[in-house]
Amino acid sequence: MPSLRILIPFLGHVWLATCIVPAAVTVDFDEMSGYTNTGPNGSYFDGYGQAANSAGFTSQGFQFNTGQYGPGWSYSNVNDPTTPGFTNQFAAVTGSGFGGSGNYAVASGYLDVAPNAFNPVPFNPADVNDLRYLPSITLPVGMNAASVLVTNATYAALSMQNGDSFAKKFGGPGGDDPDYLLLSVFGIDDSNQSLNTSVEFYLADFRFDDNSLDYIVDQWTTLDLSPLAGASSLHFNLSSSDVGAFGMNTPGYFAIDNLTTASAVPEPSSLALLGITTLGAVHFQRRRKRNAR
Template identity: 45%
Template sequence: MLIQFSSSLFSRPELSATAIAAALVLLAPMKVEALTATFEDLGLDGTPPGEFIDPPTSGGSFVSGGVTFLNDGSYGGFSASTTSDTTTAGFTNQYSNITGGGAGGSDAFGVASAFSPVELSFATPQTVVSAEFVNTTYATLSMLNGDSFAKQFGGPTGNDEDWFLLTIEGLTGAGATTGAVEFYLADYRFADNSLDYIVDEWTNVGLSSLGAVSGLRFSVTGSDVGAWGLNTPANFAIDDLVTVVPEPGTAVLLGLGLVGLARNARGSRD
């Protein structure tokens, strides 16, 4: 599409140089570099029963697709896995997800233990387009059947209004929040019990509304809470985190140059 401007547009006194430059920036052709954290670049063996990386024993973090996944070793952090057990309940199977593999039929995926909020970071600010999420086997079977720590979702009658929520926040370099996206990993609050669900397949969640961020923070909350906090296993699986890093075109430099010229022109008139 060709956009033409009248020369008189740039001579209108009510338009500031900054506004003109901003318009040029918005209209500048943008190159973007897209990166995807697939966890397939970590060298994990996908042969059943698979294997996993536990960051507290490997430096406290790992990098996939340019994303640094953090783990503080104290009930919070990311691991990477190819374990595929969808039937064994309990903590010993915390590194599997309920689909038995990664998103799109891949082998590897990430697993978060989020009894306290967990974070990932980027080397430079970028926009997160989306990511895939699903429940772990550990959390799924706990919600379906209950266990020694957590209740069965819905209760004996199926009428209990239980829920399990993942909240994803964007973070600036200074740690401020840019916004939040909520995704229910399970929801039993419907009047019609047939609508109750536990997410058991990879689901794409859009995250671009968070804007340009230096990191993401993930928090898990739910309806089943006891004296020590959430009773439901605060685990979830993640895969295919897609980010884009914008590379402004030369019109950005032109816009900045116009600001300087305008300031010089004002100075010469004063």
């Protein structure tokens, strides 16, 4: 990591402060290899093929959870935006990673936000155990998430576009149903406390009065994660307007690429200002003592 050296004046002396500043990182998954399964549409890493308590995989120092029959991540290079159904669960609707690059990551899994017959206790975003059950990313120490590119998985996008044997066509027969698929991102800090904020992004939105504005995201789109500054881990959940007796019907899949970060260490100007402020405070205290004599 690069170091930052700052000269700070203090009571007629100069202090040399050295800070380790983590370099900004972009996680694009393109260094990943060793796919464990080969599907009919290409090679992919199947997170659900790992042990139930699998530690997952690491890219650029970021830890991605996986788990058998539970929420988690897979990294993929599947290029298939047209095949519907579960057999194409590891494809992004864009057909490739951002800019035509090779790898990206696909998340699967969610916790229902309303009680149902399958899960009578709904998702609680303040419960860190609920958050850690979701597709999760652990950040390297000293890093804040800045942004990430998101899009729909082909499986979910085509289900929303056309409907399938489990889920409805978004908009309904007449196109007027106010359907949506919402991605929510939460954070847990170093004290193992959930942050009191979240970031939301509609992967599909049919709630407009003008049906021509309805959309299903089919391009890589930037999601600002800066409101989650201070999070040591990120946790992703999905919710949909299409729910049944056993919870969400819409396939719980989406894709990400190019997760970017910023250092959690203060900027040089902030550190210099801290030194000047400290100097001013001490000087003021000395003047008060002199005046009191």
